[in-house]
Amino acid sequence: MLTHATRTELAALVGLACRAPSVHNTQPWLWRVDGSDEQPVVELYADTSRRLPAADPAGRNLLVSCGAALHHLRVGAAAHGWQPVVDRLPDVRRPDLLARVALRRGEVAETAARDLAAIAGRVTDRRRFTSWPVPDTRLEHLAATGSEEGATVVALLDLARRHRTELLFSRARTRQAEDRLLHAEQRAWVDHGARDGVPGALVPVGGGSRFEDAPPVEAGVEAGVESTDGVLMIGTADDAPLDHLRAGEALSALWLRATTDRLSVVPLSQVVEVPETRAALRHEVLDGGLHPQLVVRIGWQEIARSTLPRTPRRDLDDVLLG
Numbered sequence: 001m002l003t004h005a006t007r008t009e010l011a012a013l014v015g016l017a018c019r020a021p022s023v024h025n026t027q028p029w030l031w032r033v034d035g036s037d038e039q040p041v042v043e044l045y046a047d048t049s050r051r052l053p054a055a056d057p058a059g060r061n062l063l064v065s066c067g068a069a070l071h072h073l074r075v076g077a078a079a080h081g082w083q084p085v086v087d088r089l090p091d092v093r094r095p096d097l098l099a100r101v102a103l104r105r106g107e108v109a110e111t112a113a114r115d116l117a118a119i120a121g122r123v124t125d126r127r128r129f130t131s132w133p134v135p136d137t138r139l140e141h142l143a144a145t146g147s148e149e150g151a152t153v154v155a156l157l158d159l160a161r162r163h164r165t166e167l168l169f170s171r172a173r174t175r176q177a178e179d180r181l182l183h184a185e186q187r188a189w190v191d192h193g194a195r196d197g198v199p200g201a202l203v204p205v206g207g208g209s210r211f212e213d214a215p216p217v218e219a220g221v222e223a224g225v226e227s228t229d230g231v232l233m234i235g236t237a238d239d240a241p242l243d244h245l246r247a248g249e250a251l252s253a254l255w256l257r258a259t260t261d262r263l264s265v266v267p268l269s270q271v272v273e274v275p276e277t278r279a280a281l282r283h284e285v286l287d288g289g290l291h292p293q294l295v296v297r298i299g300w301q302e303i304a305r306s307t308l309p310r311t312p313r314r315d316l317d318d319v320l321l322g
């Protein structure tokens with residue numbers, strides 16, 4: 001049995017995990033805290049009622065989002081003196097149980113202050129980046145950080161592969177623009193509610209953001225892949241739920257690192273959502289060796305720019321079971 005004090009402590013860790021990024025800010029996760037004070041356990045479940053039927057019928061983005069939350073939980077736990085031991089997809093009969101995380105008392109991570117600041121400060125900043133190119137070494141460093149999480153993160157440094165990715169990205173956008181159901185779904189998640197969805201205030205005007213036909217708020221800014229942006233691709237050896245979860249952990253790891261380094265990260269999932277462009281990415285950009293899970297663009301935001309408001313999150317009571 002968990003005492004009230006430990007339960008409260010674990011709930012706070014779940015709160016940190018819920019700061020993770022998720023597709024359209026759907027926050028498709030549920031949590032359960034269990035075990036004893038000596039051996040507490042946090043379980044992560046997929047909330048499949050929050051899957052996006054048009055953009056994400058197979059639930060890939062849902063699992064990538066949950067993987068990001070799992071990594072946030074691990075980092076938050078380590079920053080509070082817990083050593084997390086993760087069992088991913090522990091029960092084949094319950095595919096919605098994504099991970100069981102046993103916590104043991106340990107040392108507070110040396111990087112605790114930095115990691116907690118990164119969780120608190122991380123945000124999807126879709127505004128146009130400055131034209132300062134991100135040095136290749138920085139991109140390789142971020143790719144290496146992500147690759148420690150059981151996925152492979154590739155920095156697209158050569159122009160031919162980058163160019164191909166950009167073309168496929170615009171082809172995916174065109175395909176999705178023709179899909180009325182998908183369009184309606186996307187619009188529905190802009191200003192969706194007080195606790196989820198993408199606030200219209202965070203959507204830039206034109207130029208490439210997937211939410212660009214939402215009410216324009218900040219004139220003159222735009223997003224899309226610019227020639228000076230860094231581009232990383234998260235790939236995996238297989239294409240099963242475990243791979244999607246791992247891709248999300250890699251996303252979180254590289255994003256928290258980038259936040260510490262004052263770099264901005266914007267995921268671009270459309271090119272992976274469209275089966276045709278996902279297959280082309282795999283064969284034409286990744287030479288058939290990896291399954292693409294997510295493309296992210298990386299850049300510097302202008303220092304003088306205002307800090308963005310944080311996106312909302314569901315109440316802990318709504319995501320913490322029993």
Ligand SMILES: Cc1cc2nc3c(=O)[nH]c(=O)nc-3n(C[C@H](O)[C@H](O)[C@H](O)COP(=O)(O)O)c2cc1C
Nearest residue numbers: 021022023024025061064123124267268269270311
């Ligand atoms: C799997 C995944 C896919 C995403 N795809 C996109 C995308 O294609 N375009 C975009 O602008 N943001 C994308 N995002 C960012 C989310 O919209 C963002 O994380 C969410 O709105 C919460 O906001 P926050 O990251 O500022 O906390 C994606 C995030 C995840 C985890």
